Amino acid sequence: MHQLTIRGFDGELLRRLKVLADSEGLSMNQAALKLMRRGAGLERGGKSFAIGDAINKYAGVWTGDEAQEFDDAIRPFGQIDPDMWK
Numbered sequence: 001m002h003q004l005t006i007r008g009f010d011g012e013l014l015r016r017l018k019v020l021a022d023s024e025g026l027s028m029n030q031a032a033l034k035l036m037r038r039g040a041g042l043e044r045g046g047k048s049f050a051i052g053d054a055i056n057k058y059a060g061v062w063t064g065d066e067a068q069e070f071d072d073a074i075r076p077f078g079q080i081d082p083d084m085w086k
Helices: 011-024 028-039 064-078
Strands: none
């Protein structure tokens, strides 16, 4: 096991860390590790704390194939028709 000292906790981060620890019966250390694992995308569960995931449950998420299909479908709209710009 490795050790890490983290400095500079602002009040809101410390409050959320305490809420997680209390609600799940964890130590502050365990709660901090849990949040770091979630933020790094190594753990899911409960309310997501990963950056960028907050809107996924409302907007949905595309697979790589779906995103590629969309990009392929809109590619013609990126072409400029020279005849229209004379």
